[in-house]
Amino acid sequence: MTALEQVQATNPEVSAIDDRENVVAVRGLTKVFKDFWGRPKARAVDNVDFEIKRGEVFGLLGPNGSGKSTTVKMLLGLLYPTKGHIEVFGKSPRDVQTKQRIGYLPEESYLYRYLNSEETLDFFGNLFSIDAKDRQNRAEQLIEMVGLNTARTRTVGEFSKGMQRRIGLAQALINDPDLIILDEPTSGLDPIGCREIKDLIIALAKRGKTIILSSHLLADVEDVCDRVVIYYGGKIQAIGTLKELLSERETLRITTPTLSREATEKVLATIRADIGNGEVRVDNPTQNLESYFLDVVKRAREASAETSGATSGHRVAAYLRGDDAGSAADATAKVLDRLTASKPPAVPAPSVPAASQSAVDSLKLAALGKAEPAKPAEQPKVAAKPAVDLSKANEKLSGLLGGKSDH
Amino acid sequence: MQPLLAIVKLTWKAAFRYRLFVAVAALLIGSVVLLPLLIKDDGTARGFSQILLTYTLSVIILLLGIATIWLSCGVLARDIEDCQIQMVAVKPIPRWQIWLGKWLGVVLLNTALLAVSGGAVYGLLMYRAGKLPAKERQTLVAEILVARGSLKEKPFDVKSAVDRYLAERIQGADTNGMDFRYERVMLERQARAQMEVVPPNSIRSWKLPISSIDPVLGLDRFHVRFRFYGADTNSLKEHAGEWLVGSGQNSIRSNPLPLAANTFHEVPVNVAYLGAGKKLSDLLDSEGRLVIQYRNSGESSVVFPIEDGLEVLYREGGFALNFARGLLIILFWLSLLAALGLAASSYMTFPVACFCSIGILIVVFSSGTLSSSVSEGTIMGMDHETGEPIAHSFDTAMLPVFTVLLKVINLAQDFSPVDSLSTGRSITWGSLAQAFAQIVLLLGGLLAVCGMWLFQRRELATAQSNQ
Numbered sequence: 055m056t057a058l059e060q061v062q063a064t065n066p067e068v069s070a071i072d073d074r075e076n077v078v079a080v081r082g083l084t085k086v087f088k089d090f091w092g093r094p095k096a097r098a099v100d101n102v103d104f105e106i107k108r109g110e111v112f113g114l115l116g117p118n119g120s121g122k123s124t125t126v127k128m129l130l131g132l133l134y135p136t137k138g139h140i141e142v143f144g145k146s147p148r149d150v151q152t153k154q155r156i157g158y159l160p161e162e163s164y165l166y167r168y169l170n171s172e173e174t175l176d177f178f179g180n181l182f183s184i185d186a187k188d189r190q191n192r193a194e195q196l197i198e199m200v201g202l203n204t205a206r207t208r209t210v211g212e213f214s215k216g217m218q219r220r221i222g223l224a225q226a227l228i229n230d231p232d233l234i235i236l237d238e239p240t241s242g243l244d245p246i247g248c249r250e251i252k253d254l255i256i257a258l259a260k261r262g263k264t265i266i267l268s269s270h271l272l273a274d275v276e277d278v279c280d281r282v283v284i285y286y287g288g289k290i291q292a293i294g295t296l297k298e299l300l301s302e303r304e305t306l307r308i309t310t311p312t313l314s315r316e317a318t319e320k321v322l323a324t325i326r327a328d329i330g331n332g333e334v335r336v337d338n339p340t341q342n343l344e345s346y347f348l349d350v351v352k353r354a355r356e357a358s359a360e361t362s363g364a365t366s367g368h369r370v371a372a373y374l375r376g377d378d379a380g381s382a383a384d385a386t387a388k389v390l391d392r393l394t395a396s397k398p399p400a401v402p403a404p405s406v407p408a409a410s411q412s413a414v415d416s417l418k419l420a421a422l423g424k425a426e427p428a429k430p431a432e433q434p435k436v437a438a439k440p441a442v443d444l445s446k447a448n449e450k451l452s453g454l455l456g457g458k459s460d461h
Numbered sequence: 462m463q464p465l466l467a468i469v470k471l472t473w474k475a476a477f478r479y480r481l482f483v484a485v486a487a488l489l490i491g492s493v494v495l496l497p498l499l500i501k502d503d504g505t506a507r508g509f510s511q512i513l514l515t516y517t518l519s520v521i522i523l524l525l526g527i528a529t530i531w532l533s534c535g536v537l538a539r540d541i542e543d544c545q546i547q548m549v550a551v552k553p554i555p556r557w558q559i560w561l562g563k564w565l566g567v568v569l570l571n572t573a574l575l576a577v578s579g580g581a582v583y584g585l586l587m588y589r590a591g592k593l594p595a596k597e598r599q600t601l602v603a604e605i606l607v608a609r610g611s612l613k614e615k616p617f618d619v620k621s622a623v624d625r626y627l628a629e630r631i632q633g634a635d636t637n638g639m640d641f642r643y644e645r646v647m648l649e650r651q652a653r654a655q656m657e658v659v660p661p662n663s664i665r666s667w668k669l670p671i672s673s674i675d676p677v678l679g680l681d682r683f684h685v686r687f688r689f690y691g692a693d694t695n696s697l698k699e700h701a702g703e704w705l706v707g708s709g710q711n712s713i714r715s716n717p718l719p720l721a722a723n724t725f726h727e728v729p730v731n732v733a734y735l736g737a738g739k740k741l742s743d744l745l746d747s748e749g750r751l752v753i754q755y756r757n758s759g760e761s762s763v764v765f766p767i768e769d770g771l772e773v774l775y776r777e778g779g780f781a782l783n784f785a786r787g788l789l790i791i792l793f794w795l796s797l798l799a800a801l802g803l804a805a806s807s808y809m810t811f812p813v814a815c816f817c818s819i820g821i822l823i824v825v826f827s828s829g830t831l832s833s834s835v836s837e838g839t840i841m842g843m844d845h846e847t848g849e850p851i852a853h854s855f856d857t858a859m860l861p862v863f864t865v866l867l868k869v870i871n872l873a874q875d876f877s878p879v880d881s882l883s884t885g886r887s888i889t890w891g892s893l894a895q896a897f898a899q900i901v902l903l904l905g906g907l908l909a910v911c912g913m914w915l916f917q918r919r920e921l922a923t924a925q926s927n928q
Contacts, residue, residue, distance in 0.1 A: 130551045162544065
């Protein structure tokens with residue numbers, strides 16, 4: 055029994071996800087690189103099977119050379135499988151029309167160095183046959199969103215790596231894609247940029263976008279992915295939701311406000327009476343370094359100077375929020391609503407069952423909650439207290455959702 | 462269409478941002494302006510203009526040809542090597558459109574550069590012509606700055622003549638022991654001598670079916686163009702001869718003209734010499750042919766090679782349009798080079814694609830060697846003692862290859878806009894259309910199909926993360 059089969063057999067959430075339409079289906083995928091004489095040189099991907107459902111954030115994990123990038127390139131039609139079958143939106147990855155629905159951010163900046171930010175987005179917008187007005191509108195929003203407002207006329211060749219990642223991300227979103235393939239999206243970004251990218255991924259997934267995230271930064275994957283596949287030696291070693299893969303079912307963790315010594319002893323005595331000689335540990339939860347860093351930077355920003363580099367991202371592009379025609383204030387409110395509501399927003403494709411969407415949303419909210427571990431228990435109550443949760447979400451995504459006053 | 466135009470625009474932007482356009486344009490204009498200061502001519506306005514046109518247009522072809530190969534190989538191969546093509550290929554644009562967009566971009570760049578440099582040549586010519594005395598300017602306008610049609614006698618069929626002579630010779634004769642090969646060589650020499658050699662005080666006639674060209678009949682002046690060789694090839698002295706145009710009473714006779722051998726001459730003929738009210742049609746014989754005779758009034762024989770023939774050149778149109786048509790043929794050649802570079806880079810890396818494209822160009826420039834090998838029937842050349850080809854086993858394999866190569870090359874080389882423009886010959890719309898069909902549609906199309914097919918099949922990434 056494979057890891058996937060084991061997970062499916064033991065966890066009902068997987069079957070809920072499976073109800074949705076397949077965006078990507080891979081069957082028996084094998085890629086053998088050959089030398090000049092046609093002799094096999096390396097088996098980069100070996101008999102791989104997986105499916106990615108609509109609205110999933112799917113992580114491809116693995117050490118260098120494990121086959122992640124080769125898989126991504128085959129999904130994009132840049133490499134051709136030696137054996138096996140790939141379907142993207144039910145068609146071959148080389149189908150031209152299918153590419154209309156895909157956005158791709160490669161690991162390195164493969165952009166034209168002589169184009170500036172506006173020209174880059176205009177060029178890629180043209181490749182999607184987006185009309186001039188819409189193209190300009192989207193380019194404006196994306197440049198604003200990725201924080202390159204001050205560098206819009208500088209050529210990409212003059213950009214730092216982080217700025218190149220930002221404009222690369224913007225071009226990947228110019229067509230409002232249904233499937234977004236991100237190869238090491240946080241590579242070269244500072245922690246704030248990383249957080250913004252992760253928040254953006256979550257926000258996009260909320261809109262029913264499917265995201266494939268290839269990374270070897272485990273924290274990134276853990277923060278945003280619904281399901282992951284772990285590669286080694288070109289083969290899938292494990293696949294499943296993070297909860298399935300990471301939870302230790304043999305242990306239990308209870309988090310409470312600080313208790314008095316007596317109360318703690320009483321609780322421990324009750325537990326020990328129940329479990330006998332089993333290990334019981336009591337400690338204080340710690341904030342993770344990313345959250346701590348973001349907090350420090352936020353305070354430091356109050357006295358910030360102007361920068362010629364990338365600034366923190368501002369508002370998520372309106373067309374990505376799905377409310378291009380609305381006012382800015384309304385749009386912000388809608389984004390916050392979506393990020394905080396327990397029920398999912400209306401998604402474009404009507405074929406998605408409400409139940410399955412709901413399951414994904416809870417995962418998103420859980421992921422969102424991890425960014426602020428001090429109050430994990432409050433997350434489920436978000437829907438009941440929208441005013442409170444609006445402010446909390448706004449605080450967490452301040453770099454992403456606009457209304458920033460510190461730039 | 463929008464994605465295709467985006468690729469075209471990107472190619473333009475690359476050329477401007479990397480200052481390629483400015484650099485090549487400056488080089489072209491500099492060459493066009495500086496070259497006339499360095500070249501030597503025969504001292505006449507006609508000679509200077511001919512050399513100016515020949516050299517500047519040749520330099521333009523050379524510079525733009527090299528730039529085209531470099532650019533067309535670079536725009537695709539470099540994109541593939543630097544992985545930028547991955548960003549384009551994952552967008553909804555078919556790969557053949559990416560290829561076509563790159564080709565169109567290079568061709569449009571060439572169009573602009575050719576227009577700039579061609580405009581500079583034209584402006585320079587007109588400027589120089591404007592500075593000339595009226596008489597010289599008139600000559601220039603009549604002979605160089607014009608589009609002239611050409612009329613030649615039907616080519617003499619040497620082989621048929623040899624067959625006929627041989628048949629006459631063996632009729633009723635004893636052919637036992639006859640060396641037919643030797644006989645044929647002798648008879649061919651005899652036939653050629655009859656047509657080409659004009660001994661002293663002898664006359665050579667040409668009959669041109671001029672009435673078949675209606676527009677000519679309304680014209681009143683034309684040029685007779687010819688070249689001859691002296692029997693004594695070491696002598697530099699001029700040969701005297703008289704020319705008679707027309708037949709019977711209506712004919713124009715020249716005084717004995719001393720002319721140099723081994724060079725082309727153009728003799729102007731004006732129908733007005735016949736008398737008032739006369740027309741070109743009055744010069745024709747009863748069969749509507751224009752008869753031109755040459756009488757050798759010198760002391761030694763002269764030879765009019767069959768291959769050169771004698772031409773009547775008549776005005777068909779103005780120089781400006783003819784010049785533009787000439788530039789268009791050059792553009793067709795450049796378009797073919799762009800297709801060659803792109804086809805090579807669809808499969809190869811940038812340096813290898815450049816190397817192969819230039820290698821093919823060298824083969825094209827060696828078409829004279831190919832041609833002589835095919836006509837001699839051997840790739841090893843002739844034995845000068847026996848006059849026989851040096852047979853080699855390679856011939857069996859290589860001659861068919863050379864023949865096919867030559868045919869392909871000639872599809873592009875059949876057109877010579879530089880020669881035509883420098884001799885004031887007309888490049889007709891018909892020949893322009895033929896050039897477009899042969900060079901762009903047929904040869905360029907074949908290269909495009911090959912290039913697009915290779916590009917379509919090619920994997921645009923490798924296992925490495927940065928490739």
